[in-house]
Amino acid sequence: MTARSAGLGALIVAVVLVGLNLRAPIVGIAPLIPALSADLGLAPTTAGLLTSLPLLCFALVSPLVAPLARRLGPDGALLMGLGLLAVATVFRPWGSGLVLLAGTALVGVAVTVGNVVVPVIVRRDAGTRAPMVMAISTSAYGAGQGLTAAAAVPVADEIGWRGAMTFLAVPIVIALAVWLMRLRAARGGPVIVPAAGVPRGAVWRQVDAWWLALFFGMQATLFYSASTWLPTQLAQEASTGEELAGTALSIFHLMGITGTLAVPAVMRLLRGGVRAGIAFGALWSLFFAGLALAPELWPIWVVVGGFTQGAGIGLGLTLIAMRPVDADYGRDLSAMVQTAGYALAAAGPVLLGWVHEASGSWALVAWLCAGGGAVMCVAAPRAGAARPIGAPAGR
Template identity: 40%
Template sequence: MRSASDGGTRPGNVLTTSAGWGALGALLLVALNLRAPITSLPPVVDQVAAGLGLSSAGAGLLTSVPVLCFALFTPTAAVLVGRLGPERTILLALLGVLGGTLLRSTGSVPTALAGTAVLGLGITLGNVAVPVVIARDFQRRAAAVTGAYTATMNVGSTFTTLLTVPLAVVFGWQWALAGWGLLAVAALAVWVPTGRALAARHAGAPPSATAAPTAGALGAQRRLVVLLAFAFAGQASGYYAMTAWLPAILADRLGIDAAAAGGAAAPFQLAAVAGAFLVPIGMVGRLSARTVATGLSVMWLSLPVGLLVAPGAWWLWVCLAGAAQGGNFTVIFTLIAQRSPSVATARRASAVVQTAGYACAATAPTVLGAVHEATGGWTAPLLVVAVLLAIMAVTLWVASARPRTPSSLWVHDTPPD
């Protein structure tokens, strides 16, 4: 069974109506919940480990389970979106985030692990369903909406990273983590009526009259998906590896204490908000997707290369890479939204790209830690990150070229290179 809202129709751009702006606001509230519960844990992970009697490995497992869920359950999430429609899937995602957040905070090891898994499953559903809504309802503004979506996720991450420790000091780590469930409650209150309205709108949509894509168009779509899968694997692996190890790298290479290194690494997350918004501005300014992607790739690569050759300018490399990692996420999923000939195709493409990317990302921090331990320094690990980002840069450069397939087979095209 395929949901009416996941068919081949392209209803256009709903931002031309007040209801469309309301739908965008609801979608951004959903986005607040798709990273914030994950980033709320690391600042208090030592307190959680002490409270639950966990070893360092056990505490690390709590932080890695959500990314493993992204890798393992994205295909299942894509099937659910196809059967239930993205509106009901997002509802399930928010319920999973809320339930997992509360269960994780109950104070026992089994419930902490189970809650973290439920939380990861909920976010996985949202990761797949939200891009489908963007591709279907905001396709003409895909870059801007994807940028806003990415930036909102980073805003949520920033809030939980900065505020969880002060909340834990006052209320304890359990209440501090559970309290972020209020974000899911707020999103549910807005999404329930919005999702119903969107589902009703698309349930009455007429069948698509668009001609079936030619073999050439389908072949181009497959090549695009493979290229973006490699690009997102490099992007996600670099992001999670540097998120895990950047404070330690800065502490060792700059000779500063752990607290100062943690503050020095913060712009890597904060600058992503600016990067996510710069991408649609660049595209509206008639820069091609390839031009934007190339500039972002150079900025991203400046972090490992800069820390190797000019560590004294670390603040510049951290800020440039932070903006780039937020921007590249936007570029990759904008390309999926713009160049998929149908909503169902966009859903499948997003699932493949995310499965490949998060499977690599789930192992990246461990691999980088193992290389550091084996070599006794950070030169080799930084070279590993540089190689991952170079693969990302090359594949994204190829993928972002203006498609040669006749434009009638593509729902949107980027400006020519």
């Protein structure tokens, strides 16, 4: 084995360990919402904040991560983020509902650091293999989510929901140790500097960037809304019981691995991101319409939705990375899309929790989400267009 291949292998192991923890502390607790809500007296709208608060942090904190990475280096920033994530995960269950929400917000801040700097590290260290490494890293999100969702209720049955949530810190500590070794082996890294000749904030004035943000944000909205409320909906509408509903959520997340890895092949088959985006938006609509019309067929819908959520996030990140840009809008485009997209996604679980609380209908919630899939179909032609962002309209 050459030094280069050994280094690439070590990088893959490291980003997989981090990827396992970049979504699990947020969406993996969904099966525990009925238990913790009953214990802490949380209304559905308030419980929805357990998912929405981190998304709001994604939107608000993303622009602040670049200065942190300039000061500490990308590896140092990630190390700090993982440390904060471990501490917040350990302490957030051990208090009132307010403490739980505050700890969840800190989880969101910590995960935001990983969202922003992991792609920077992969581009720096993986070279021409960066797309492959990013696909593997993104697939680890689904693995972490799925394993956490599957284990949540059984572990909670043994040690309580507080212990189950605290247990999520174990894989975070392992990832932290690996990145500490990387930091000691090679401190620092390339300095992230603003692109010369491109005014700060210029990408926010690009219409196609907003279409891409809408596509990315609606995908995130549907994913986090499903992750938050799917177990509760299945337990009530399909009479699955809490443990089987948690298993369904686990399948939903694990199927995302297949969807993420399928994105390159689907893009080749459909000749680009536009048709792929329309296809994935339509599949989202099918998933939610199926839950509304025939919840008893939930195993079929969970497989469809799981594949779609993995494919959707994979396509969204691929469009950000591959979209042609004039000058050097690349990093600014990524920050803008994540900021605007996650701001949209943050409202989803809370709004849908309020809709259900007000109407008592999960079918209405599902139909609203099916409409979100239609919005993705409308946004896809501009989000996945080949025309460079920043180019003249006729180009």
